[in-house]
Amino acid sequence: MACSAKYTDKEDSLVCSICFEKFKTPRYLPCKHSFCQDCLYSYIVSQLDSTEPRLGILCPLCREFIPNVCGSTSPEEWIMQFPQNHVLEKHVNSTGQIHCEACLRDNIKEEAIDFCFSCNEKLCANCTKYHRRNLLTRDHKVVPLTETERGGLEPYFDQGEICGKHHGRPIEYFCDDHLEPCCTTCVCTTHRICRQVKTVEETALFLKEGQKENFDAIFDYVEILEEKLSHAKLKQEMLTRQLEDKADEISDDTEKMFDDAIKQLQHLKDQCLKNMATGVKKAKEKYEKVIQKLTDGIHCAKYCSKSIGESRMKADASKLVVMYHTGLKCFEGLKRCDFTRVKIDLEHEKPDILEDIMDLSIVSDVKFLEKSLIGRVYLRCISEISLEGKFVRDGTFQADGTFIFSTIGCKPCQNKPNCKDDCFIYHKSGMQSKRIQSRPEPFGVAVKSGTTFIASSAEKYIQKLSYFSTLLSNEINTRCNLKMFGIAFLQENIYMACNDRIIKMPKHGGPFHYQTTYRTGTQVKHIASTKSHVVYSKRNTNEVVAMDANGQTVWRYTSPCLKSPCGIGVDGEDNIYVAGKESDNIHVLTKDGKVIQVIEDITRPDFMKVDNEKKVCFVCTKRKYLKVYEMIY
Known part of the structure; x- marks a missing residue:
């Protein structure tokens, strides 16, 4: 964008390319282009009006894609992820100041000829010389003032090198619990009780080698x-x-x-x-x-x-x-x-x-x-899985596209080595990938932010399996005295099906008083979530219910041809798949609870889980048979 004619070439670098006025609280994007905070805010608001939710914006100057890393749809929160350009702000506020700022502290007036980006100060020739000799400042970026006047006021640090919450502090650590880079302030405040905090060097080595x-x-x-x-x-x-x-x-x-x-x-x-x-x-x-x-x-x-x-x-x-x-x-x-x-x-x-x-x-x-554009689906079987001595309970697709499901050993076979309670991971082709030992009686399986969570119905723990690992490591103590079954995630909370109630708690756990209980009136075991609702089935009343994040019922689905609804699956478009255990069918619903299709002739189905692309699904029947289907529209 061209600058207003009322400014000289020397002042062009101090003018916002959106409003054509001198910068006011400039903030810079990852591409290092700076704009007034209010101008950038208005630009983000205009972009949010065209598409929602917005994954990112294009830089008004270079059109580079700028991702919405904070994940918020609020322009106020979004704009705060972009650091202030203090160097640019300093030059705007000190126009006409030609003296060395270090010397001025001793009431000495010397003409400034250089500028230090790290200290954000103008320096004279003598101060520049000692600045470059001093062990603490020898690595600072010092450039001639004439270079800054020609527009060389881009931030010295990339946004990837400094903390997004404490601007100016370097990234030195990485929190595995929250999957966030941290500075020393973050580690001492927000992440002070996190279990897995490593240096970026350790994390980088793990990413490179493993x-x-x-x-x-x-x-x-x-x-x-x-x-x-x-x-x-x-x-x-x-x-x-x-x-x-x-x-x-x-x-x-x-x-x-x-x-x-x-x-x-x-x-x-x-x-x-x-x-x-x-x-x-x-x-x-x-x-x-x-x-x-x-x-x-x-x-x-x-x-x-x-x-x-x-x-x-x-x-x-x-x-x-x-x-x-x-x-x-x-x-x-x-x-x-x-x-x-x-x-x-x-x-x-x-x-x-x-x-x-x-x-x-x-x-x-x-x-x-x-x-x-949701077409009628037909299923073509591509693989069958039979687990001797096992009962399948729940399953879901993981971030890498594999399918994980929980099992328990049937009572006559529980003393056999291959009949323990554990989880299996299978490829979409139907080939087994891994077998994972879990806590007793695993039931609910859900994925959140690339991490797989497995709930134990015999104990009060939810285990975590990152797709970076093949071991169940971190655990969440739910402090729940009721038997847990299915689990689901909505926003930043876990929803646990516990007999005649659904319990909500923060996804990272926490004290008991952080939990909220929603009564369901009858036993609930199977639960899932769309982008806006928690959906659960009530076998005793033959209905499917959706509630919002605060436990308010949004819609109910019943049908004469739906009997004993149990497992619930959700695809990438928020279509819902309900298994009718005693009606031998699968009911496909929209996110608003409207029926799209009823897939018949599925004998005693337990669940139908569909991948995000709606190409492959795993269907469990009679608690022990799994079939992999190609979905044809």
């Missing part, structure tokens, strides 16, 4: 997702053109119909076309929002690909860790987004004859039918 395959897997997955988003965007743009073509067709028909009409019908013709044009505009706006959302996803996917790909090449541990986990967080946010395409059909009805035309109140009725 996670090469994971780097490659995520990199490949992001590339595939980018390709799918690009394809979806093309399809959505094609639907926009089809909508316009259909609208043109209806316009032509309407014009032709009015050619022979009498003058009294002129206002009806205008009304019809106006209604249609208004509807088309609204429909196109919806299409454009979907296209913008897909474009946003593509930018985010490219950023993830770039961040994860480049992080492997970084020699600096801090940059490697921050770039990798920034890409990973963006990737997690990308997976949680709803990229459902929308199709709006136009229907046009016109009278067969024009008798009694003067009595007509409307000539043509144009309808806009909006629907999500």
